[in-house]
Amino acid sequence: MRSSVRAVSEFLQGRVIGKDDAVLNGVASIATAASGDLVFVEDDKTLASALESGAAAEIEREFHAHHTYQKKMIVVKQPRLAFARAARLLRSALKRRPGIHPTAVVDSAAKLAQNITVEARAVIGESAEIGEGTCIGAGCVIGAHVSIGSDCELYPNVTVYAGTRLGHRVIVHAGAVLGSDGFGYVRNPDGKYEKFPQVGRLEIGNDVEIGANTTIDRGALETTRIGRGAKIDNLVHIGHNCQIGEDVVIAAQTGLSGSVVIEDNVIMAGQVGIGEHARIEEGVIAGAQSGIPSNKVLRGNGIVFWGTPARPLREYLKQLAVLSRLAKKE
Amino acid sequence: MRSSVRAVSEFLQGRVIGKDDAVLNGVASIATAASGDLVFVEDDKTLASALESGAAAEIEREFHAHHTYQKKMIVVKQPRLAFARAARLLRSALKRRPGIHPTAVVDSAAKLAQNITVEARAVIGESAEIGEGTCIGAGCVIGAHVSIGSDCELYPNVTVYAGTRLGHRVIVHAGAVLGSDGFGYVRNPDGKYEKFPQVGRLEIGNDVEIGANTTIDRGALETTRIGRGAKIDNLVHIGHNCQIGEDVVIAAQTGLSGSVVIEDNVIMAGQVGIGEHARIEEGVIAGAQSGIPSNKVLRGNGIVFWGTPARPLREYLKQLAVLSRLAKKE
Amino acid sequence: MRSSVRAVSEFLQGRVIGKDDAVLNGVASIATAASGDLVFVEDDKTLASALESGAAAEIEREFHAHHTYQKKMIVVKQPRLAFARAARLLRSALKRRPGIHPTAVVDSAAKLAQNITVEARAVIGESAEIGEGTCIGAGCVIGAHVSIGSDCELYPNVTVYAGTRLGHRVIVHAGAVLGSDGFGYVRNPDGKYEKFPQVGRLEIGNDVEIGANTTIDRGALETTRIGRGAKIDNLVHIGHNCQIGEDVVIAAQTGLSGSVVIEDNVIMAGQVGIGEHARIEEGVIAGAQSGIPSNKVLRGNGIVFWGTPARPLREYLKQLAVLSRLAKKE
Numbered sequence: 004m005r006s007s008v009r010a011v012s013e014f015l016q017g018r019v020i021g022k023d024d025a026v027l028n029g030v031a032s033i034a035t036a037a038s039g040d041l042v043f044v045e046d047d048k049t050l051a052s053a054l055e056s057g058a059a060a061e062i063e064r065e066f067h068a069h070h071t072y073q074k075k076m077i078v079v080k081q082p083r084l085a086f087a088r089a090a091r092l093l094r095s096a097l098k099r100r101p102g103i104h105p106t107a108v109v110d111s112a113a114k115l116a117q118n119i120t121v122e123a124r125a126v127i128g129e130s131a132e133i134g135e136g137t138c139i140g141a142g143c144v145i146g147a148h149v150s151i152g153s154d155c156e157l158y159p160n161v162t163v164y165a166g167t168r169l170g171h172r173v174i175v176h177a178g179a180v181l182g183s184d185g186f187g188y189v190r191n192p193d194g195k196y197e198k199f200p201q202v203g204r205l206e207i208g209n210d211v212e213i214g215a216n217t218t219i220d221r222g223a224l225e226t227t228r229i230g231r232g233a234k235i236d237n238l239v240h241i242g243h244n245c246q247i248g249e250d251v252v253i254a255a256q257t258g259l260s261g262s263v264v265i266e267d268n269v270i271m272a273g274q275v276g277i278g279e280h281a282r283i284e285e286g287v288i289a290g291a292q293s294g295i296p297s298n299k300v301l302r303g304n305g306i307v308f309w310g311t312p313a314r315p316l317r318e319y320l321k322q323l324a325v326l327s328r329l330a331k332k333e
Numbered sequence: 334m335r336s337s338v339r340a341v342s343e344f345l346q347g348r349v350i351g352k353d354d355a356v357l358n359g360v361a362s363i364a365t366a367a368s369g370d371l372v373f374v375e376d377d378k379t380l381a382s383a384l385e386s387g388a389a390a391e392i393e394r395e396f397h398a399h400h401t402y403q404k405k406m407i408v409v410k411q412p413r414l415a416f417a418r419a420a421r422l423l424r425s426a427l428k429r430r431p432g433i434h435p436t437a438v439v440d441s442a443a444k445l446a447q448n449i450t451v452e453a454r455a456v457i458g459e460s461a462e463i464g465e466g467t468c469i470g471a472g473c474v475i476g477a478h479v480s481i482g483s484d485c486e487l488y489p490n491v492t493v494y495a496g497t498r499l500g501h502r503v504i505v506h507a508g509a510v511l512g513s514d515g516f517g518y519v520r521n522p523d524g525k526y527e528k529f530p531q532v533g534r535l536e537i538g539n540d541v542e543i544g545a546n547t548t549i550d551r552g553a554l555e556t557t558r559i560g561r562g563a564k565i566d567n568l569v570h571i572g573h574n575c576q577i578g579e580d581v582v583i584a585a586q587t588g589l590s591g592s593v594v595i596e597d598n599v600i601m602a603g604q605v606g607i608g609e610h611a612r613i614e615e616g617v618i619a620g621a622q623s624g625i626p627s628n629k630v631l632r633g634n635g636i637v638f639w640g641t642p643a644r645p646l647r648e649y650l651k652q653l654a655v656l657s658r659l660a661k662k663e
Numbered sequence: 664m665r666s667s668v669r670a671v672s673e674f675l676q677g678r679v680i681g682k683d684d685a686v687l688n689g690v691a692s693i694a695t696a697a698s699g700d701l702v703f704v705e706d707d708k709t710l711a712s713a714l715e716s717g718a719a720a721e722i723e724r725e726f727h728a729h730h731t732y733q734k735k736m737i738v739v740k741q742p743r744l745a746f747a748r749a750a751r752l753l754r755s756a757l758k759r760r761p762g763i764h765p766t767a768v769v770d771s772a773a774k775l776a777q778n779i780t781v782e783a784r785a786v787i788g789e790s791a792e793i794g795e796g797t798c799i800g801a802g803c804v805i806g807a808h809v810s811i812g813s814d815c816e817l818y819p820n821v822t823v824y825a826g827t828r829l830g831h832r833v834i835v836h837a838g839a840v841l842g843s844d845g846f847g848y849v850r851n852p853d854g855k856y857e858k859f860p861q862v863g864r865l866e867i868g869n870d871v872e873i874g875a876n877t878t879i880d881r882g883a884l885e886t887t888r889i890g891r892g893a894k895i896d897n898l899v900h901i902g903h904n905c906q907i908g909e910d911v912v913i914a915a916q917t918g919l920s921g922s923v924v925i926e927d928n929v930i931m932a933g934q935v936g937i938g939e940h941a942r943i944e945e946g947v948i949a950g951a952q953s954g955i956p957s958n959k960v961l962r963g964n965g966i967v968f969w970g971t972p973a974r975p976l977r978e979y980l981k982q983l984a985v986l987s988r989l990a991k992k993e
Contacts, residue, residue, distance in 0.1 A: 032863075034885065035884065081851075081852075087859045090859075106436075108471075122786070124786060126489075140804070141768075142822075144490060158843070159786075160472070160490055162545075164488070174858075177822035177843055178490075178546065178820075178876065178878075180506065180507040183506045183567065186585065188417075188564055191411075192411075194580055195580060196562060198417060199417045199420075200360050200417060200421075212858070214878070216568075216838065216840055218544070220545075223362075232856060234846070234856050236846040238546075238878055240585040240586055240603075242585065250855060252848070256586065258568070258604055260584070273918050274604070276586075276603055276604040276622050291936050294604075294621060296621075311640075312653070318657075318660065321660040323972070324660075325663060326986060329982075330978065330984075330985045333985060454802075456801045472784075472820070474801040474837075490820055492819045492820050492837035494837070508876065510836065513818070516874065516915065518747075518912070519741075519744045519747045521741075521744055525892050526892060526910060527744065527747050527748065528747060528834075529746075529750075530747060530751075532689070532750070532754070533692075548838075548915075550897070553692075554690070554691055568898060588933050590914070590951075606952050622952075624934075648987075648990065651990040651993065652987065654990075655990045
């Protein structure tokens with residue numbers, strides 16, 4: 004969507020320096036900005052290059068506003084956040100036109116709200132419900148009795164197993180699998196594994212984003228839950244019965260065994276592994292590749308844990324240093 | 334399928350206490366059980382809540398059977414196993430109606446047995462064979478000359494490369510890729526990698542279950558084999574030429590390089606990594622995130638290995654303790 | 664394609680010993696070779712079994728050529744490389760017949776070159792360009808404005824996000840996701856994560872191979888780049904803005920956070936994790952499961968790094984040895 008500097012600034016509750024009728028039609032990095040682009044500046048180091056860039060306007064902190072520059076400026080408190088919001092505003096009109104592609108296969112008992120997009124070859128199962136403004140990408144398979152809220156975006160080739168529920172404004176990237184069977188067996192007297200029932204559900208809250216090829220299992224008998232605002236990267240695995248809190252961040256390739264509890268505001272870096280029934284309490288930060296054993300509880304808002312088994316960062320670094328010193332002595 | 338307590342008990346070779354004509358139509362956890370549900374009790378702790386639950390009946394050990402309760406009880410030796418079997422019995426009638434969806438693309442030279450389900454938009458290639466009672470999910474792509482046994486279930490968007498063979502009662506979850514090319518190259522005098530032929534096969538035995546988005550490569554020149562009854566979780570990688578034994582369990586995100594041998598009854602936790610040509614002998618248990626170097630042999634039925642490089646658990650724990658003590662002394 | 668021993672030898676710039684008019688129609692391992700197959704021998708150990716095998720001919724080093732054997736032989740400098748090339752030659756005629764399957768959905772504004780194959784149910788978006796000889800597998804979804812070069816092979820169910828560019832002769836295995844959004848958010852004053860724009864691009868050079876279910880994110884504002892000849896295994900994650908050099912090898916389940924730089928000729932084993940903005944300089948070898956912290960630089964052509972945090976192999980082994988010794992003393 005094209006928008007004037009003034010309109011963008013009003014949306015951001017900012018203040019414009021310079022002429023405010025210039026037209027913006029997108030965001031860019033300073034290095035790639037061309038005419039019509041908006042950029043942002045967070046510190047003095049990037050200011051000079053921003054001024055020399057081809058950008059039409061820049062978002063700045065008040066700090067820089069006393070200078071006299073030739074660029075149009077939108078002055079705000081948090082340039083990065085304002086930039087993110089401006090980007091959403093400028094892209095909002097790019098949304099797909101609603102409509103159901105003739106090659107999509109929609110069950111006659113599915114309930115579709117207004118303004119929905121169903122792309123080519125998507126399959127929507129019996130009694131599934133899709134909310135207003137949601138887009139189901141090409142090749143997605145939405146199982147029976149699935150419920151998807153409004154303004155969601157499912158990229159292509161996503162599979163949603165029967166009975167899964169998604170809230171509003173959920174983004175699911177390509178190839179993700181939601182609501183698959185958990186990994187549970189009972190060994191019989193002959194030593195063979197028999198499947199334990201995986202008949203629970205998966206519920207995903209509002210404003211969650213799920214990365215490409217990530218897999219989230221349904222509960223065995225209960226419900227796997229992903230809390231509002233959680234952000235989950237690519238190739239993450241979340242096992243059955245996990246309870247993920249609100250505003251949790253999980254980076255790529257992290258894996259959660261069954262029945263793990265992650266409280267609100269936890270941050271997990273990439274390739275972390277968590278054993279069954281572990282609990283990560285509010286605000287904990289788990290470093291990349293760290294391993295949290297089964298049944299373990301990690302506690303401490305803002306505390307960074309590292310290593311396997313995960314321990315406070317300071318302890319971890321001290322152990323590394325001791326080992327390094329001993330090895331050098333030899 | 335609805336079934337009486339008596340019929341379920343007979344199927345489980347159990348003994349009923351209480352009236353046996355109550356109707357069951359599903360299984361549930363104690364917390365969520367409603368009228369018509371069957372639950373199971375493994376210990377005294379859960380007994381009280383089971384009795385207070387809404388369940389119609391519960392599966393119990395003989396131990397509890399001398400008490401006088403109001404619930405109907407099915408008394409068996411292994412409640413968890415009996416519960417798993419009862420769940421299968423009660424769900425058995427939920428199977429999809431057989432039929433080939435009009436949007437499926439089935440090659441004219443494919444051989445389909447009776448009572449097959451092919452869901453919307455599935456593609457079945459030239460000369461592929463599908464056995465009786467098997468279901469091919471929506472969006473699956475079955476390559477040429479693939480052979481799939483009877484009573485298999487492939488969830489949506491699975492890809493099976495040409496020539497792959499699956500046994501009977503194999504379950505494959507959404508997004509899994511079976512029989513993809515292995516990772517093998519030869520470096521030429523110019524320093525460029527040229528593809529080594531990946532023209533072998535993948536064979537999967539009976540009763541195997543494969544998790545969502547898991548990838549299993551075909552052999553380079555030989556055959557990758559997954560033994561009967563192996564259970565493989567989500568996002569697992571199995572490289573070319575691997576030989577996986579019977580009743581092997583591999584948890585999520587574990588990765589096997591090429592030509593790894595896993596003997597029968599091995600259990601591998603999540604995020605384990607195994608180097609080329611390593612051999613894990615019968616009954617070994619590899620702890621989460623452990624790493625087994627190339628060419629290494631792990632031996633010892635029931636022995637738990639941990640860490641990278643993987644060593645017996647006791648040794649691993651001792652090393653952790655020593656390091657922790659040394660760091661604290663400083 | 665069937666070909667004579669003489670024709671294959673000429674293609675390999677080899678020298679034939681024995682009758683050269685025997686017909687070859689494929690390659691095989693020594694153990695499985697049947698009449699018509701070509702095998703290769705790299706050392707004395709395999710020579711005897713090669714001679715006893717059912718193969719029609721074998722590729723050998725000059726070293727063996729003075730012996731008198733009954734087999735036809737093609738004598739070359741590098742048997743493994745010659746074998747790989749012979750395999751390509753013999754398989755070259757197996758290519759799919761070009762054509763667009765009637766169930767494929769091709770946007771009217773897409774630009775398709777000659778001799779293209781578009782398999783069943785593939786979707787090709789608006790203004791996408793596909794080069795000559797390329798095959799788009801069943802169920803692939805190619806976004807708008809994607810550009811794919813000539814002689815590429817995309818296996819089934821691949822998703823390519825809008826605007827992504829692939830060079831020539833790129834192979835993409837099933838389920839891979841190319842150009843998905845990176846993982847970037849800005850936390851707002853209410854503690855909620857807001858999406859940072861992920862509007863950059865992904866560019867993939869010539870002769871790259873990408874494994875099954877691998878995910879590569881587009882740049883946030885810039886471009887993620889995969890250099891010519893890079894070989895990437897299954898279930899790898901590459902974050903936004905990464906710059907991967909030429910002839911880089913990345914084994915399965917390795918994960919790169921955002922803005923990582925991998926220079927030419929780097930080799931990364933499986934399950935390696937790399938933090939944001941790390942740089943792996945030319946020719947470095949990173950061992951399996953090693954972890955490279957954010958902003959770290961690894962340097963040294965041919966140097967092997969191991970462990971977390973990654974250190975030179977010698978150092979890593981020494982530390983392991985020291986720790987093991989201390990634990991045994993206790």
